[in-house]
Every structure is written in structure tokens, then in C-alpha cells.
Amino acid sequence: MTKLRxxxxxxLALLLTSVLTGACSTDIIVDGDYPSALTRQLPHHVGLVxxxxxxxxxxxxxxxxxxxxALGESQIELFNQIFGDIFQNSTxxxxxxxxxxxxxxxxxxxHVEEVQLAMPFETQLNVFEVWLKYNLQVFDSEGEPIAxxxxxxxxxxxxxxxxxxxxxxxxxxxxxxxDAGVRLVVGFHKVPEIRDWLAxxxxxxxxxxxxxx
Amino acid sequence: MKHSAITHTITFALMMLSLAAxxxxxxxxxxxxxxxxxxxxxxxxxxxxxxRHAGEYETEPDFINCIGNRLANGGxxxxxxxxxxxxxxxxxxxxxxxxxxxKRMGMMLNDPLIAERINGLSIRYLIWVDGHxxxxxxxxxxxxxxxxxxxxxxxxxxxDKTASYEATVWDLKKLDEKGRVKVSxxxxxxxxxxxxxxxxxAQVQGAACVGIGDRLKSFFTHVxxxx
Numbered sequence: 001m002t003k004l005r006x007x008x009x010x011x012l013a014l015l016l017t018s019v020l021t022g023a024c025s026t027d028i029i030v031d032g033d034y035p036s037a038l039t040r041q042l043p044h045h046v047g048l049v050x051x052x053x054x055x056x057x058x059x060x061x062x063x064x065x066x067x068x069x070a071l072g073e074s075q076i077e078l079f080n081q082i083f084g085d086i087f088q089n090s091t092x093x094x095x096x097x098x099x100x101x102x103x104x105x106x107x108x109x110x111h112v113e114e115v116q117l118a119m120p121f122e123t124q125l126n127v128f129e130v131w132l133k134y135n136l137q138v139f140d141s142e143g144e145p146i147a148x149x150x151x152x153x154x155x156x157x158x159x160x161x162x163x164x165x166x167x168x169x170x171x172x173x174x175x176x177x178x179d180a181g182v183r184l185v186v187g188f189h190k191v192p193e194i195r196d197w198l199a200x201x202x203x204x205x206x207x208x209x210x211x212x213x
Numbered sequence: 214m215k216h217s218a219i220t221h222t223i224t225f226a227l228m229m230l231s232l233a234a235x236x237x238x239x240x241x242x243x244x245x246x247x248x249x250x251x252x253x254x255x256x257x258x259x260x261x262x263x264x265r266h267a268g269e270y271e272t273e274p275d276f277i278n279c280i281g282n283r284l285a286n287g288g289x290x291x292x293x294x295x296x297x298x299x300x301x302x303x304x305x306x307x308x309x310x311x312x313x314x315x316k317r318m319g320m321m322l323n324d325p326l327i328a329e330r331i332n333g334l335s336i337r338y339l340i341w342v343d344g345h346x347x348x349x350x351x352x353x354x355x356x357x358x359x360x361x362x363x364x365x366x367x368x369x370x371x372x373d374k375t376a377s378y379e380a381t382v383w384d385l386k387k388l389d390e391k392g393r394v395k396v397s398x399x400x401x402x403x404x405x406x407x408x409x410x411x412x413x414x415a416q417v418q419g420a421a422c423v424g425i426g427d428r429l430k431s432f433f434t435h436v437x438x439x440x
Binding site for chain 1: 271299300301302303304305308309310326327330
């Protein structure tokens with residue numbers, strides 16, 4: 001009888017521990033929709049290399065609160081959409097070695113450099129914020145490096161509008177990815193080395209650019 | 214008898230509190246280019262957009278929806294949902310690159326790609342709404358406890374909210390500003406907890422939405438807003 005009771009108590013303790021542990025962690029798979037970009041297409045064939053580190057990228061943090069955020073799927077969706085809109089032809093590849101057989105003009109290899117989060121319990125503000133930092137390595141058809149572009153993006157959301165921490169974080173990250181799309185459409189062809197390469201191909205054309213004012 | 218008197222006193226106090234609470238005061242300033250109704254031909258649409266470029270706040274999407282519903286009420290004005298517009302013109306109206314002034318909007322309209330889509334969707338007016346609702350003061354507290362014999366809350370808490378917004382109407386056909394509406398609403402909310410918490414919530418943002426939405430509606434349909 002005592003053994004039975006002890007077993008019950010230990011099960012209850014285990015259940016409470018797992019509930020409490022779960023209550024302090026946030027796990028999300030980022031899920032967002034990214035619209036087609038309204039832009040004039042460049043008449044080139046781009047090879048977009050999305051390797052395993054990019055497609056399976058998961059951000060993990062254990063500072064004060066455990067956060068696990070799987071960004072891979074959403075990143076693939078965004079980059080495929082945007083590069084398909086910027087260039088007349090776009091081919092997605094899983095390794096840079098595949099580029100030689102695809103006869104591409106330009107090769108773009110994005111890497112996630114850094115992800116930062118700011119949550120209400122850290123900032124005491126009623127806002128979730130996400131910063132993304134990418135490094136886009138750009139090569140020509142011969143595999144010669146053209147540019148290394150460090151690109152940052154930012155997204156935030158008001159937590160009071162949303163039902164859960166997971167939903168708020170998902171929306172902030174989706175906003176940050178959407179902002180990354182803005183940077184790609186507006187800024188990719190402005191990177192000096194890429195601009196020079198495009199000029200050498202005599203195909204430069206884009207929407208009027210400005211500072212947004 | 215004594216018990217009845219106490220009950221009546223509490224009921225009276227609650228009624229007075231509920232009357233005093235939940236009240237909001239709204240101030241509206243308006244500027245128009247012309248006293249005539251704004252021209253809106255059949256099929257032409259209006260878009261209401263929130264400003265989100267500032268770091269410290271962003272105009273709430275639900276507030277923009279509320280104004281849109283208020284403006285479209287009755288079906289006389291066709292209002293395109295904000296998200297639909299943002300997606301149709303992605304990325305040109307995202308916070309990072311959205312035009313803050315008419316001059317920049319004019320530059321964007323010089324591009325056939327954007328101009329054709331504006332014409333294709335028959336978008337005539339773009340209304341920018343800038344502002345937010347914030348809690349300005351908080352006092353008091355409510356504590357709740359749960360025991361084996363039951364539970365309950367006790368205390369009194371109050372907070373003040375201020376909503377401040379400005380709407381600017383751009384005519385995309387003539388590329389000029391047609392007017393502005395500025396609204397400022399204040400209100401106090403209370404929670405009185407004696408066993409169960411009883412909230413008295415002032416609808417500050419709702420009152421601001423009604424104020425700004427009705428004024429904007431009068432730009433198009435010449436219906437004087439309710440006082």
C-alpha cells in the first residue's frame with residue numbers, strides 16, 4: 001500500500017516537473033506567407049544554393065527562457081519566392097557543386113549569420129522583436145566570388161494582439177523575413193560589386209529607388 | 214433590514230462607479246482642402262494604411278480595420294483591406310520603404326509597374342493613419358487567492374489610456390493632400406474586486422475609431438458626424 005502511494009507521488013512529481021519545465025519553454029516552427037514581389041525582372045539565370053544548414057536552420061536559446069525556433073522552411077519559401085521574382089530564371093540547388101551543370105549566370109549562397117530575439121520578459125516592453133542577419137555570398141558562372149553581402153532584417157509585433165507567446169514570436173519572425181524580402185528586392189542590385197557585375201552585363205533596370213521619404 | 218441597506222448602498226456605489234468609469238473624452242481636429250465631397254467614381258477604391266516606421270510604436274492593424282469598417286459602412290465607399298494592398302504592392306509599402314511624403318509617392322507613381330497596378334486596382338485615395346493607444350497611468354492592485362475552502366479576489370485597480378491618431382488623405386489621381394483628421398481620446402478604466410473582480414473598461418481606442426472613421430466618412434458622403 002505504501003509502495004503504491006509512493007509510486008503515485010513520484011508519478012505526480014514527474015508530471016508536475018514536466019508541466020513546469022514545458023511552461024518555461026517556447027517551441028515554434030515559423031510559418032508565414034510571402035507575397036510575390038512587384039519588381040522588374042533581371043534577364044539572368046540565378047542559381048540559389050540552399051544547403052542543409054540553411055534549410056534546416058533552427059535557432060535555439062536557453063537564456064532565462066528556452067526558445068527553439070525552426071526557421072528553415074519559411075526561409076526556403078521566402079528566398080525561392082524573392083529570387084524567382086528578381087530574376088527571369090531561378091533554380092534552387094542544394095550544393096554549390098551543382099551550379100556547373102545548370103548553366104547559371106549568377107550563384108547566390110545565403111547563410112544565417114545571427115538571430116536575436118527580444119521578448120517582453122527581457123525588455124519590459126509589450127513587444128516581441130526579431131533580428132535576422134544573413135550573409136549572401138555571390139559568385140559568377142565560373143565560381144569566382146563577386147560579393148559578400150551582410151544583410152539585416154527586423155520584425156516586431158504587439159503581443160497584446162495575439163493569443164500566445166508562440167503566435168507572437170511567429171508573427172515577429174514572419175515580419176522579419178518579410179523585411180528581409182524588402183532588403184533583397186530593394187538592395188540586392190545596389191550592392192556595389194553586384195551593381196558593377198550587372199552593369200558589365202548591360203542589363204541594369206529597377207524601380208525608382210530612394211530612402212523611402 | 215440593516216443587511217438590505219448595506220446591499221442598496223453597495224449597489225448605488227457600483228452604479229455611480231460604473232457611470233463615472235468607462236467614460237471617454239474625445240477631441241477631433243479636422244482640416245479639408247474643400248468643403249465639397251471628395252470625388253469617387255464608380256469602382257474606385259480607398260485604402261487605409263497604418264504607419265509603422267517609428268521604432269517606439271506602430272499603428273495597430275485592428276485599429277486600421279476598425280476605421281475601414283466604419284468608412285465602408287453602408288457600402289457607399291469601397292475600402293480595400295490593408296493587408297491585401299500591402300501584398301499587392303510588396304515590397305513598396307512595407308515600413309522600411311513606404312513613402313512618407315507625397316513627393317516620394319509621386320516618384321513611385323512615375324514607374325509604370327506601380328502606376329499600372331494602382332490603376333488596375335482602381336485605387337484613388339490612400340489614407341495614412343499614424344498614432345497609437347497607450348496606458349498613461351496605473352494605480353492600485355487586485356490580489357487573488359485560492360485555498361482549500363475556496364478562492365476570491367480583493368482590491369481596486371485603475372488605469373488611464375490615451376489614444377492619439379492622425380489621418381492624412383492622399384489623392385493618387387491628382388497627387389495632392391485632401392485633408393487631415395486628428396483625434397485624441399482619453400478614458401479611465403477600473404477593476405473593483407470583492408470576491409469576484411468587476412471590470413469597468415473604457416473603450417478608448419473604440420471611441421477614437423468612431424471619431425476618426427465618421428469624420429473620414431463625411432469627406433466622401435457629406436454626412437455630418439454624430440456629436
